[in-house]
Amino acid sequence: MTNSQLTLIQIDNYGPWTVTPEPRREMDLQTLQSRLFADLAQFVGSRDGYVFFTRFDNMVAITNGLDKDDHQLLQESIGNRYPVTISLGTGTDASPVEALEAATAGLQRAGSAQDGDRREVLAGEYLSESRRTPSDVQIAHFDVNDATGKYTDRLNEFDSFIQIEQGYAALMQYLREEYGGLSFFVGGDNIISICPAMDEADYRDAISHVEAEAGVELKVGVGIAENPHVAGMDAKHALEECRHHGTDVEMELPTEDVGITTD
Amino acid sequence: MTNSQLTLIQIDNYGPWTVTPEPRREMDLQTLQSRLFADLAQFVGSRDGYVFFTRFDNMVAITNGLDKDDHQLLQESIGNRYPVTISLGTGTDASPVEALEAATAGLQRAGSAQDGDRREVLAGEYLSESRRTPSDVQIAHFDVNDATGKYTDRLNEFDSFIQIEQGYAALMQYLREEYGGLSFFVGGDNIISICPAMDEADYRDAISHVEAEAGVELKVGVGIAENPHVAGMDAKHALEECRHHGTDVEMELPTEDVGITTD
């Protein structure tokens, strides 16, 4: 069984800020958003978590291994360096979407995302060290078969992008509805999913579904570990196995030595 | 008539680099990608262009006002500061997708995106100053009606995101197929489209289509100008008009004083 700790990162009152006193230059907003995401990726990532840009004003992270002090420090540090502040809601559950539901609810209870008085909320629960196990996190790393040959080197970039987007849209909805998994486009032809305890057949099923619905052929490597980085790195290695062996699904068993957090 | 100058920004041989000699930490890749995009946004944006993250390894920019020297300097500066290099293909056309087709073709002719020997290509044509007009660029800025109230404050963040994504998927395909327009999700509930000469009825049609297909209600502000920044800022102001008047489509006429590039 998995046990995901999900964190919702929400920029406080961001929409109104972007047009106050009048609309701000779009490329400055894009810069602000993407650099904020990069800083979160470094903070969370160097503690072996994963964060996804999602909508940029709301970002989703899987943070097994980060406690309340870590979240508080992150919030303080962003507040010291950006013209905006962030609220952080956290939840844990065997089902990734349920964990996110709890994480989101913590912020929603505190007020609206566009409530000017609701700032720097820190809500929710964290997985204590004693509850952590070597199979808490299941990460699936998908990519598109021969995306460069079929799309990038052949179509104009927007049409390539449409293909990838359609594959992503089909996968994100299917894993969400069937399994409560959360899938994120991470650039290129790559999608990373936070999954509950799924097996090889489940992944074959998902790949078939995406091919039938969107005509996009995926393969996937899966890793299981106590934290997102190790699970994700195992997933990457499994995906390399797919490439070498021409297979569609490769899963790596959880590493035994769970005490090592960097590889 | 519009006349868009589109630039395709492609990281050279990026996929292989991310797994050489072995897969790199995902959060380092996310950091690299989003900071590269931020740097492009600053360079292009401070010269009144717009750049979109698209797939991050391939990014699309509208660069009316940036000449070959600007592109060359951008390429050199990125090469000086990142462990990867970029190739830049540029094209111009009344139809945004045709301009991107030309931009993409310039790079494809030079070799594959994953060809280790093809580095720092600079290909294509640039709009000379004498050919520029005050209506070269049409930017449409869409957002979702009451996204905070309907989604963000009510659903878990992933389900909110699915709604926004579905609206985006419907719009991106429709504008691409019907008009040759290029639409980019820019965070929150915002989509920015590079459009050919479309009128109010065309935009109403697109909004109706998205509502019918994805159940997502959009509104749009449109700006027309000699460069993306001014057109985009007019579009933002027009969108504010939609908010104040409860309208679905507002278009701003091209500004007369086209010589002013900052507002």
Added chain:
Amino acid sequence: MTNSQLTLIQIDNYGPWTVTPEPRREMDLQTLQSRLFADLAQFVGSRDGYVFFTRFDNMVAITNGLDKDDHQLLQESIGNRYPVTISLGTGTDASPVEALEAATAGLQRAGSAQDGDRREVLAGEYLSESRRTPSDVQIAHFDVNDATGKYTDRLNEFDSFIQIEQGYAALMQYLREEYGGLSFFVGGDNIISICPAMDEADYRDAISHVEAEAGVELKVGVGIAENPHVAGMDAKHALEECRHHGTDVEMELPTEDVGITTD
């Protein structure tokens, strides 16, 4: 008694890289250097250490609380995101300069800073948890009395800068020679020193020396703790006390609850 863990961060073979194949744009080098420093400041700082830019190609950090895994991860992450790599040498000693001497020697033994084959060295020893105490780190935070009124608002910026620099030059040499302390200019009119176990009289002596030699009047707040962040924050609060009471030296005693790493 203090026990400082000092880390020397050295960009590998940087000088030759800056002029290969020909000299690179200076502002790209400045961007690269200052962003690399910022990333180190975030990584080390969010683990309660301090890093100083020093010469930018060689940076000095006080890293009590960061172990070998942390250093290795930092090295890997920088290598994934920059066109240059870093070597890290670490040393510990009651005397800050002796700790740095050991840290430096670890890299020097591995080869020259401009040896093209010497990359990503990780050398030296780290303070084990069991050896750490609540008074390992003594941080002194100096600033110039009324720098804004006497210099910034009155002289041209370069002449203000010369005054601050002269004060810094006098202090850095005096603390180095008399006490083995390491002083770093951190912007504005602020100097932060990593000190051995010094007392109030020692600090008065240093301040008198700087006034006599450079004509610059300093005051100082001093903090003592198990890590640089807590010691440094205590020093800042002590400096605020100087401001409120018009005193020259204020020292805060080590905090008793050494288990808390963020405040």
Added chain:
Amino acid sequence: MTNSQLTLIQIDNYGPWTVTPEPRREMDLQTLQSRLFADLAQFVGSRDGYVFFTRFDNMVAITNGLDKDDHQLLQESIGNRYPVTISLGTGTDASPVEALEAATAGLQRAGSAQDGDRREVLAGEYLSESRRTPSDVQIAHFDVNDATGKYTDRLNEFDSFIQIEQGYAALMQYLREEYGGLSFFVGGDNIISICPAMDEADYRDAISHVEAEAGVELKVGVGIAENPHVAGMDAKHALEECRHHGTDVEMELPTEDVGITTD
């Protein structure tokens, strides 16, 4: 004769902000300062100017080629992305220090650097295109002879740094007092000076002075051009000539084709 346009970049009311409501984490301040500098280096540098970090809360730039619109855009963009704002004062003169004197005076007249109500001042005059000449900017790039062999590979890093600092302190004061030149440490063993029209004998004299006073042996390459980037790149090439020929001073004549802004 040279004609330097100098810009003073001052963070508004920065000192008080760093301790409000209580002192902020030092490494967050260091990150903020160095990233702000990096952004300025990219903006100014990609327009062929140079900016120096100086005291970080006050930075000095040579901006020949940047007009009022450029300065205004820079100010707006920083205000959109940082928790602090900047004021910009500009001045022009044959003497660099006089130009900076004028630049500084423009801000001082508007109020104190620590006046909470004085924000985003934009003051001073800009060199019009018609007044620009191919010899407006003289840049001298100094480095220390064999710094790696004599210092970096032999001494501990702080003692190496002291040597470089002493050389810098001697040079900065001498060029300031004798010639009105402005010298900035730019990392490693490099110093870049904005000089008035000085000749080879003047540079020999400065080098001799530094060796006599601080015991540090310098060499220098000098470039003269219509903007800082071209002058600075010529200076770098001249410094390479010093390395190859074992000479102390090399000067490059102004490039004839002044219309080319990137090389």
